[in-house]
Amino acid sequence: MGEFDVIARFFKRPARCAALGIGDDCALLQPAPGTQLAISCDMLVLGRHFFADADPCQLGHKSLAVNLSDLAACGAKPLAFTLALALPEVNEPWLEAFAQGLFALADAHGCELIGGDTTAGPLNICITVFGEVPVVNGQSQALLRSGARAGDDLYVSGTVGDARLALDALQGKLTVPADVLTLARARLEMPTPRVALGLALRGIATAAIDVSDGLMGDLGHILEGSDVGATVQVDQVLRSIACYARATRSEDHVGIDVSLEQWRALALCGGDDYELLFTAPPRQRASVAAAAQASQTPVQRIGLIEAEAGLRLVDERGQALPNHYASFDHFA
Amino acid sequence: MGEFDVIARFFKRPARCAALGIGDDCALLQPAPGTQLAISCDMLVLGRHFFADADPCQLGHKSLAVNLSDLAACGAKPLAFTLALALPEVNEPWLEAFAQGLFALADAHGCELIGGDTTAGPLNICITVFGEVPVVNGQSQALLRSGARAGDDLYVSGTVGDARLALDALQGKLTVPADVLTLARARLEMPTPRVALGLALRGIATAAIDVSDGLMGDLGHILEGSDVGATVQVDQVLRSIACYARATRSEDHVGIDVSLEQWRALALCGGDDYELLFTAPPRQRASVAAAAQASQTPVQRIGLIEAEAGLRLVDERGQALPNHYASFDHFA
Numbered sequence: 217m218g219e220f221d222v223i224a225r226f227f228k229r230p231a232r233c234a235a236l237g238i239g240d241d242c243a244l245l246q247p248a249p250g251t252q253l254a255i256s257c258d259m260l261v262l263g264r265h266f267f268a269d270a271d272p273c274q275l276g277h278k279s280l281a282v283n284l285s286d287l288a289a290c291g292a293k294p295l296a297f298t299l300a301l302a303l304p305e306v307n308e309p310w311l312e313a314f315a316q317g318l319f320a321l322a323d324a325h326g327c328e329l330i331g332g333d334t335t336a337g338p339l340n341i342c343i344t345v346f347g348e349v350p351v352v353n354g355q356s357q358a359l360l361r362s363g364a365r366a367g368d369d370l371y372v373s374g375t376v377g378d379a380r381l382a383l384d385a386l387q388g389k390l391t392v393p394a395d396v397l398t399l400a401r402a403r404l405e406m407p408t409p410r411v412a413l414g415l416a417l418r419g420i421a422t423a424a425i426d427v428s429d430g431l432m433g434d435l436g437h438i439l440e441g442s443d444v445g446a447t448v449q450v451d452q453v454l455r456s457i458a459c460y461a462r463a464t465r466s467e468d469h470v471g472i473d474v475s476l477e478q479w480r481a482l483a484l485c486g487g488d489d490y491e492l493l494f495t496a497p498p499r500q501r502a503s504v505a506a507a508a509q510a511s512q513t514p515v516q517r518i519g520l521i522e523a524e525a526g527l528r529l530v531d532e533r534g535q536a537l538p539n540h541y542a543s544f545d546h547f548a
Numbered sequence: 549m550g551e552f553d554v555i556a557r558f559f560k561r562p563a564r565c566a567a568l569g570i571g572d573d574c575a576l577l578q579p580a581p582g583t584q585l586a587i588s589c590d591m592l593v594l595g596r597h598f599f600a601d602a603d604p605c606q607l608g609h610k611s612l613a614v615n616l617s618d619l620a621a622c623g624a625k626p627l628a629f630t631l632a633l634a635l636p637e638v639n640e641p642w643l644e645a646f647a648q649g650l651f652a653l654a655d656a657h658g659c660e661l662i663g664g665d666t667t668a669g670p671l672n673i674c675i676t677v678f679g680e681v682p683v684v685n686g687q688s689q690a691l692l693r694s695g696a697r698a699g700d701d702l703y704v705s706g707t708v709g710d711a712r713l714a715l716d717a718l719q720g721k722l723t724v725p726a727d728v729l730t731l732a733r734a735r736l737e738m739p740t741p742r743v744a745l746g747l748a749l750r751g752i753a754t755a756a757i758d759v760s761d762g763l764m765g766d767l768g769h770i771l772e773g774s775d776v777g778a779t780v781q782v783d784q785v786l787r788s789i790a791c792y793a794r795a796t797r798s799e800d801h802v803g804i805d806v807s808l809e810q811w812r813a814l815a816l817c818g819g820d821d822y823e824l825l826f827t828a829p830p831r832q833r834a835s836v837a838a839a840a841q842a843s844q845t846p847v848q849r850i851g852l853i854e855a856e857a858g859l860r861l862v863d864e865r866g867q868a869l870p871n872h873y874a875s876f877d878h879f880a
């Protein structure tokens with residue numbers, strides 16, 4: 217099976233929103249009048265972002281999910297994406313499952329595959345995604361990292377830390393009960409991009425980012441981009457690890473080999489969660505709650521944006537905690 | 549040096565045409581009213597598209613050139629691009645040279661880097677490029693593969709076959725004089741995307757494609773897309789190999805180990821040339837010549853589009869030649 221057959225068989229579908237889809241030198245996309253195109257790009261590499269035995273259907277889902285998550289963080293409505301694939305071989309069942317996982321998520325978000333490239337090479341998946349953001353009175357409605365202001369509340373959606381818990385457990389660094397691992401693996405392998413929440417937060421949130429490299433590091437980007445500091449209530453974040461509750465509820469903690477300190481590190485530094493970390497002024501609390509409800513996405517208030525630079529951590533009694541949590545870096 | 553340092557140090561520059569450039573979850577691009585966005589994506593893999601000892605500056609050039617070539621084939625004006633890079637290590641001199649070659653070509657075309665991704669992994673370069681195409685009276689001005697009509701002339705720009713000659717000579721499959729190899733290597737390593745010609749052909753050409761996989765294969769895409777056939781005058785194509793003239797002029801063909809049959813195969817099947825292959829009705833011959841002159845790009849008429857399906861080859865006397873030329877396939 218040749219390069220063009222791979223595209224035709226597994227990835228070519230009729231164009232819908234695009235003026236022209238797969239099959240020419242370029243795809244053609246015409247954003248609606250009065251909108252901007254939000255564009256993001258993520259590359260997933262074997263051994264770095266997934267294992268050789270990764271389920272191809274889940275991998276197809278995740279490859280697009282991490283990109284949709286960037287659109288969510290901008291409050292952009294998904295439109296389309298391109299897919300570049302380097303494949304060590306043409307493995308038809310693998311490609312079929314990959315395409316199935318990819319298109320299931322794409323269809324759920326009305327996001328169309330409009331072009332791409334396939335080549336032989338070490339397995340590499342590169343997706344570039346396109347979303348739409350309205351421009352109102354000359355003002356982009358995109359959520360940026362740079363809009364946080366002193367006095368804003370800091371929120372995180374869903375749960376953070378579970379994906380890293382799964383990774384550590386799969387690598388034998390931690391031991392947790394089977395039901396906890398199952399829950400955590402689903403978060404690692406089938407992350408949910410918070411697209412509906414991102415859309416609902418337009419005009420409410422002042423800044424947003426998705427948690428891909430870990431909450432501490434990603435919060436750092438908001439603080440830097442907005443030229444502010446923050447205090448984070450660590451145990452509020454801790455509560456947002458789904459697995460924490462489940463694990464600590466296990467009978468007498470049977471089979472749990474995770475300390476409080478490790479739970480905190482998972483919540484603060486675990487990457488790959490694809491939750492939204494965002495800020496909004498206190499007067500918007502009701503609107504944030506309404507956005508969470510409308511998008512059926514849990515949201516937790518975890519701290520406060522402050523004028524003083526730096527990132528401070530406190531426990532539930534407001535006592536300062538030492539900050540020795542670092543973020544994940546692909547070259548570290 | 550970490551992931552974010554690589555971006556900040558080598559690739560971050562202030563946004564120009566983009567509403568928002570590198571540094572947030574998404575870039576924001578606002579196409580001009582009445583235009584479509586042409587989008588294309590190419591992935592370059594070590595060992596497949598370039599060698600380990602490839603000059604990084606030339607590689608930066610070529611990575612973008614192959615993408616700009618897709619815009620050229622659509623008649624789209626380059627606007628912006630994203631870059632995803634998997635790097636086995638952070639090699640600063642290599643990155644500096646790569647960025648230099650990349651930005652030199654980008655700046656020459658006013659094409660802005662607006663986002664991307666870097667990760668550790670086997671060397672892989674994935675660029676997605678964005679260009680602008682006007683829509684006039686609801687009609688896209690993009691050049692497509694599907695517009696060729698029986699009776700149209702078939703043209704190719706510049707020279708084809710030289711890039712493959714260089715590849716074969718570097719791999720020891722052919723022997724050519726040093727000055728010929730120098731000429732051919734420049735074509736392989738620093739291809740010229742025919743952007744100005746593509747723009748000049750809007751409203752004149754009926755169909756276009758860039759020659760990346762070889763003239764025969766790429767012509768096949770036009771024939772299939774337009775549901776037509778063609779007759780190609782092989783020795784007209786042959787004349788368009790720059791190296792052919794130079795090599796056959798060498799004194800008594802000293803040092804030349806290339807048969808006529810090999811020259812034909814190079815011209816018809818050699819890939820990596822990034823010339824434009826296009827069609828236009830005979831009444832447009834003067835306009836094609838004017839477009840070639842205005843864009844300072846040589847153009848050669850090499851055949852005729854016909855209603856009869858299939859691809860026929862003839863020599864300079866019009867005698868049929870056997871067609872045993874295959875195109876390049878990345879998985880063959």
